[in-house]
Amino acid sequence: MDTSRSYLEPSSFSKKIAAAIIIVYTVITLIPISWMVMTSFKNVDSAISYPPEVLFEPSLEGYVNLFTNRSRQSPEYLDSLPPPENWYEELVRSREMVITGPSKFLGRYSNSMIIGFGSTFASVFLGALAAYAFSRFRVPLKDDLLFFILSTRMFPPIAVAVPIFIMYRKIGLGDTHLGMIILYTVVNLSLAVWLLKGFMDEIPKEYEEAAMIDGYSRLQAFFKVVLPQAMTGIAATAIFCMIFSWNEYAFAVLLTQFNAQTAPPFIPTIIGEGGLDWPAIGAGTTLFLLPVMIFTIILRKHLLRGITFGAVRK
Amino acid sequence: MKVKKKFKGLSDKAVGWLFIGPSVLLLLAINIYPLVYAIKMSFTNFYANKIGRVPEFVGLKNYIKVLNKEAIWEKMQVTASFMFWTLLLQAIIGLGLALLLNRKFKGNELLTTLIVLPMMLSPAVVGVFWTYLYNPQVGLFNYVVNFFYDFGSFDMIGSSMLAPWSIVIVDTWMWTPFTMLICLAGLRSVPNYLYEAAEVDRANKWQQFIYITLPSVLPFLLLALLFRGIENFKMFDMVVELTSGGPGSATELASINLKREAFEKWKTGYSSAFAVILFVTIFGFGNVYVKVMNKIKER
Amino acid sequence: MILLFVSLFSFSVNSNAKSITLGWAAWDPANALQELTKEFTAETGIDVNFEFVPWPNFADRMLNELNNKGKTFDLLIGDSQWIGAGAVYGHYVKLNDFFDKEGISMNDFSPATVYAYSTWPKGSENYYALPAMGDALAWAYRKDWFDRPELKSEFKKKHGYDLGVPTNWNQLHDMCSFFQGREIDGQKRYGAAINTERGSEGITMGVTAAMYAWGMEYENPNKPYDMEGYFNSPQAVEAVEFYRKLYEDCAPPGHSDAYMVANLDAYKSGQVAFQMNWYAFWPGVSKEDKDGRVSGFFANPSQNVSAATLGGQGISVVKYSDKQDLALEYIKWFARPDVQQKWWDLGGYSCHNDVLNAPSFPTSTVYAQGFLDSMGIVKDFWQEPTFVELMLPMQEAIHDYVVNGKGTAKGALDKIIEEWVEVFEADGKL
DSSP states (O other): OOGGGOSSSOOHHHHHHHHHHHHHHHHHHHHHHHHHHHHHTSOHHHHTOSSOOSSOOOOSHHHHHHHEEEEEOOHHHHHHSOOOOSHHHHHHHHTTEEEEEEOSHHHHHHHHHHHHHHHHHHHHHHHHHHHHHHHHSOOTTHHHHHHHHHHGGGSOHHHHHHHHHHHHHHHTOTTOHHHHHHHHHHHHHHHHHHHHHHHHHTSOHHHHHHHHHTTOOHHHHIIIIIHHHTHHHHHHHHHHHHHHHHHOOHHHHHHOSSSSOOHHHHGGGOBOSSSBOHHHHHHHHHHHHHHHHHHHHHHTTTHHHHHTTTOSOO | OTTGGGSSSSOHHHHHHHHHHHHHHHHIIIIIHHHHHHHHHTTBOOOTTSTTOOOOBOTTHHHHHHHHOHHHHHHHHHHHHHHHHHHHHHHHHHHHHHHHHTTOOTTHHHHHHHHHGGGGSOHHHHHHHHHHHTOTTTOHHHHHHHHHSOOOSOOTTTSTTTHHHHHHHHHHHHHHHHHHHHHHHHHHHSOHHHHHHHHHTTOOHHHHIIIIIHHHHHHHHHHHHHHHHHHHHHOOHHHHHHTTTOSTTTTOOHHHHHHIIIIISOOHHHHHHHHHHHHHHHHHHHHHHHHHHHHHHHO | OHHHHHHHHHHHHOOOSSEEEEEEESSHHHHHHHHHHHHHHHHHOOEEEEEEEOHHHHHHHHHHHHHTTOOSOSEEEEEGGGHHHHHHTTOBOOOHHHHHHHTOOGGGBOHHHHHHHTBSSTTSSOBOOEEEEOOBEEEEEEHHHHTOHHHHHHHHHHHSSOSSSOSBHHHHHHHHHHHTTOEETTEEOEEEEOOOOOSSSHHHHHHHHHHHHHTOOSSBTTBTTOOTTTTTOHHHHHHHHHHHHHHHHHOOTTOTTOOHHHHHHHHHTTOEEEEEEEGGGHHHHHHTOOTTOOEEEEEOOBSSSOOEEBOOEEEEEBTTOSOHHHHHHHHHHHTSHHHHHHHHHHTOOOOBHHHHTSTTHHHHSTTHHHHHHHHTSEEOSOOSTTHHHHHHHHHHHHHHHHTTOOSOHHHHHHHHHHHHHHHHHHTTOO
16 A cells, blocks of 8 residues: 555655654744743843844843832942942942842742742632532532533633622722632632543543442542542643633733732833833843743643643543 | 441431531622622622722613623623634634644653643733733744745734734633643544444545544534633633733723723723623533534534 | 842832832933932932833833822823823812912913913813923934034035025925935935834924924814814914924934834944934933934924923822822922922923023023023923824824825824814713
């Protein structure tokens, strides 16, 4: 049989062509990301030089700028100050500036952490409970309920943001970590329920039934037998929830201000002296994307299920 | 009776409600209640920033105002053309990539993972970074384009002709992997015996593609486009940071306009009416689409 | 890297028992204030935390916080237009008693700044802020290019007068278009970086610089909120048309959504001969002159009248703060003449007469005289409590006309009036 005709076993030539095209696409698609990482190691001048510099002397200026506020001062004033105590003060002084204080980046980043982990834990926990019930019990209106849970994901965030804003203001949840955790938990719930239901469906009923015959109650069986079995699924779900809360912008920009603002609304506003400070934005972006990139690589097996709520089964 | 009491502890029914209850309650409180509240507000002249002012019932006035506003229809057009082009490009490129990746060459798992990276990033951060790439003076994008063909200086974000394309390009860059992944799942779900049978019938490669591959991947592609369609109808973050709806209102999508009315002008009543209209639109289109999709699946 | 992380973190959590939070916009003067405040902390042991919000969200964020009666801030350096909302809705503490008790006299501050930043109703003796940062919209230009003999003679030949600081907007346009597209030192240069930003207040702050100079008034002086024939007077229309001409003929490429930051970038990267911007940035610009760049500065040119767009802020104590006493202590310190002098030295714009009237002041920097001139002729946007709602339609309509080239100037101004009437009606003013 002529193998080149077959879909099952493509010829090695057509494989090579396919691989070549895919590699070209991959390189192109990764350029913006690599460019951003490179920019984070440039200094302010080489970031805005034309033609764009591919080779440059690496500098940590972007990272120093990301973490500090600085003020340009006259040489006389700088001379009147005590000498710099460490390398980053020295770097800033060499650009005729003085560090006036820490920037807000660290605070925003840790807000992202708190809200991200908090909401992830809550949505996975609640999602696991609901998913188990949907998977094992005869729930009245099951399909309607499942669809209802899914449909909540279709709401444009801005449409519900106004009422939530007003509601939060009334009950004092506006611009608080708790408020954002609750909100993100709810947004992630649909994903968690749908994903985990898929994973739970795959765990044989016999496991917990055996445990219950051994004298476990339903609750004990769930916590001691089913949950450990579902650990892979739970981990994958958790990471997807985390990625969502980590990247979320619309609610964060509308509902948080100073106490609970996360990094995504903050990073675009990093300005240096007058102009946008591209190395600092690059640095902030790189530090912010790092966890997600690592997660993506860990997650690659569950990727498809996660982004489609399990609607597409392999 | 005895059968149900086989195991100790709470009954299954109780456990079921205990497990589902909290989720449903939370969804009701944070999702449904606000929606109902928004519908209620859409019939009033409420301003959320004017505390203490009692809103009045104004009937359908807000809805009439929204629908009669020419500017709203412009935003809808902008949204529609944004959706049309992004979905079209993502369908073509995504499907193409999936077909290529399905050749199972060496290292294709690694490449898939790398291709997928853009869509895991934060859209807002992506938006701000692309403003740098699009910068007409120092941007990499303009440099690369001019490297291949010298257009001279051009401004992707600043020109009202190019700006709509600037957001289409970024969205396509970011989300093509999504259609690709789902199409790939579709391709892998095609049972091998179909091709084997076709080969026995001496169908050539092209015929195999038209009669076997395409029909089986189509439902998956349509599903991917449904997801993307819903997302792009809601699109806010990436575009806000990239063009903030400009220049003028060349890239002001419906949801960006909604944000301006609701959170800058604080016309809460008016913007709620607008939100309800958007919501009905997306639901209506979504339902029709799903029906069509199911019909295609059945064939 | 980790070291930096850790040391900065310890810096930020290391707070004394006594600390207050001050909010302002994120820009050069704010960093200078942070530097200045190190002395306050050394003197009093009170730590000051700073929360700087970028300009595009400044009004949004801060007013939202005030509307929510938030306790984040003890001190707020709020924009001049907010004073109405601050006073009417009771967000700001009225400072009269405190001033009397501490012997702080508003007569010690420049009258224009007191009027603009501190009083509500305008011109009364009710003070809700201490003038903190004087500011107005002005222009910077490339003095080094202006001084080149070959450019000078070419300009003179073309226009019949000397290339120098423009005395009116027509001259400004002549000069800007003279540089547009011109090659200098092997690089293509452009005319002027002007405000075109749509999202917050940028293009309004720019176009009003022209409208005020043409003699525009917002309303009938005898009949408040009667805008027809004033805000859209033939002069106002002409000014808006002129601004569009300036944008079309003289702006660098990609300057369609530009405000402070983009103007600075265009100027610093050597693209433009002129930039429009706030005085606040001139210390940084002139300190950063390098590679042969010499910056000159001038006040907003006149056309029919002399006028300039007002910027600047007063510092207020937030009513909802639990630490008003500490906040007042900060204001007391900040009002001291020696602190005000140092404020000016570090790059802030003091409004204190002792600083401004000092014989050495006009020559202390190249932009000091221009600052004095400008502060005598400033005009501001509506300071109504509803100013945000008033700002947005103006942003939209002007941007659509100037940048997008849609419709006519008259049409844009008519549309703005229409929306303003709606806002005033909803607010019960009409």
